[in-house]
Amino acid sequence: MKHAKHFSATALACALVAGTPFLAEPAQAQRSSQVAMRVTGFDVEQVDRLEPGAELNFTVWGTPGATVLLQIDGSRRTVRLDETSAGRYQGSYIIGRSDRIGPDSRVHANLRRDNRVTTALLGEALQVGWPVPGETALRPEIQSMDVVRERGRGRADALRYTLRGTPGGQASVLLQGSETRNIILEEIRPGEYAGTYVLPRGAWVDTERPLTAQLRLGDRSVRSSVPNAYASVNLPPRRAEASCYDCATVQAVNAVQVDGEGRVLGTVAGGVLGAVVGSQFGKGDGRTAAGVAGAVGGALLGREIQKRNSERTQYEVVVRMNDGLQRTVVYADPPSFRVGDTVRVVGDTLAAYQR
Template identity: 75%
Template sequence: MNHSRHFSAAALACALLAGTPFAVEPAHAQQRAAQAAALRVTGFDVEQVDRIEPGAELNFTVWGTPGATAVVQIDGSKRTVRLDETTAGRYQGSYVVGRSDRIGQESRVHANLRSGNRVATATLGEALQVGWSLPGEAALAPEIQSVKVAREPGRGRAETLRYTVRGTPGGQASVQLQGSQPVNVVLEEVRAGEYVGRHVLPQGAWVDTQQPLVAQLRLGTRTTRSSVDNAYAGVELRARRADNRGDRCTDCATVQAVNEVVVDGEGKVLGTVAGGVLGAVVGSQIGKGDGRKLAGVAGAVGGALLGREIQRRHNQRTQYEVVVRQNDGVQRTVVYAEPPSLRVGDRVRIVGETLELQR
């Protein structure tokens, strides 16, 4: 026999007969009190993204006491994330990274579960971005495993180089090119730990294949570099600086410009064809017009000097100047009487007073 139940019923009857107030707590109120006392977060998860940048979507899931209100707070974000209870005790929501957000590797993420005046809090135990270490933990030192160079078919005379770096995933990789113009080529992580980038050499540019190729890999706040000797070994590359230690091609050069110019009978440059020929203008003034203009010119210059100037203009001709830069950096100009079959960027060898195209 349950004495406590009989006692409660008897006590209730006596209280009613005596007119004494007697409060009975409903069962659902007892349940809410029990839930509030046991309020807790049992799980916290995020779908990691490849890169934290504007537009990236962070999907959070929190498990815990059902019937509560759940929000997520991200250090560096401009607003909190309110989660919906999709099933009993399971809360889900998303946050889209904005341009004004400053979410980084050291940003902590907290989940708050609230019921009445009780709050339970949990800290996210994983990084928001792939490859990041957890806030407060020492970041792993990135590692470069290999660096490779390959030549790809380019358009026309242009050459394309493909650089591949393999190492720690989730980082930011680049390579530094030495040559006619130093270039930093940023690589993209195409697969976990594999970074690839391409560089098209402009016309006239060249790569110093004798210098070590420096690759860099950054992960979080830590950076590692690898200097690779003979990285271009076996690469068929036209636009490369000659190996002074090997073939010692001191008379090799690269075409920098091909200029068509007009000179007078004494070889004095009158102007370029593209910019207009000064001699043609002067000749038209001398050869045409009335006698007063001619007399004015004769009076200013003098008869003998004018005759000489007319003879020089009469003997003007077109020639072609090819400007080349040798491997040692010295610039030279080679003159042709006829249009040469050379273009900017061609590799040539200087032979006497002419140039030979290198195939």
């Protein structure tokens, strides 16, 4: 699952280390010495959970015309970023089942041009709500939070949320019920955050779930949950229907190339997905008309995959549950689900949702 970009001054605080130049021709060395190698920014789009199928999107700013490689602690391979504009490099990494990437994993960027290289360390965590790896700064603190019922416009109900804690931060609460969403709270006075949410007609709140709040201060954040927070609000309790408790929405369907040990080698392009589907209609021999038609867009990658019999393509379906959590289900064959489909999670597989 993909989320909003968290960009801060801390993310731009990179530790730069000048590399040792290699041997070069005198003229080339003279030209390279005139280029000041540097990284001016290093950012990642943080994710809610570091799990197989999660996509990490990186951006590095620095000297143009260079080659940028990333090394993520716990990953099985390096990540090469493309220069999308002068001095701006972008790329992504999809976490595989054999990766050991955690919230405390560090990410180093190596920017190389000719015989010069510099290194930068990412100044933020890969997962939302986690401190910068290696930092010992204190986290913000939530002291209390509560909710009261107010009368909205007409007959609508409104909920007033109040959080007290470390001043100067950004606060929010998680609303769960007929929909799951974050309610942003404004700091009305130092250390006191408040916000009002008017329930749309027909909407309801799951009053049996704990009230969860988050307080962020810079790149630090803390979460806290209060059980029975709606006890004095006098809202009629209602939980998600049992038939939809295990319902989810398909967020992405990724075709991923893996080796014989299940290690992810890379994301397969759409053409290869077509080739696989085509070969299914062509009874799998890859030489029928259906297989050829499916391989039009991915012939080049298809030839690379066939170099080793141990390599295969698996399909990772990323879904978001009704409670907001994200899960990934792996299939050996192309699944029939598409992005936006409503499905039910049954054990380690998915089933079509029947209304």
